[in-house]
Amino acid sequence: MTGTWLTRVLRNSLHEDTFDLFVAPAIADLQHSRTLAAYAVVWTSLVGALSQDLASDIEHVMNDLTLMLGLVAMQVCYYGGMMLLLVAHVRADEALHRLVNGGGTQVTVTVIGVVLASSVPTLICFWPPRRTLGA
DSSP states (O other): TTTHHHHHHHHHHHHHHHHHIIIHHHHHHHHHHHOOOHHHHHHHHHHHHHHHHHHHHHHHHHTTHHHHHHHHHHHHHHHHHHHIIISSOOOHHHHHEEEEEHHHHHHHHHHHHHHHHHHHHHHHSSSOOOOOOOO
């Protein structure tokens, strides 16, 4: 039947509610009359559903932004402290002295690297689920 493989692929790619509201009616129309316009409607509804899912996911992340920033800050403190003690052999007051006396680029790059390295696991662990495996 026309649209069966589209249903299978898109159901696993979209949130369940956006698939039911956006794409399922367009696929039903495609199954009723297989025209170029029906295919265009399916792909247009897919773009709309993907944008709706992305906006919903970003909204969920923004609602938990303070929690995520707190988790990133804890990891930054931990990894930054370990780097100062184990790798750089630098105390906190020496790091501030180096920052003031011209070692700013190296310290800044290190701090940015620690913040990015701490952000990745937090985003991976707490990003809202993208797909539902209902079918």
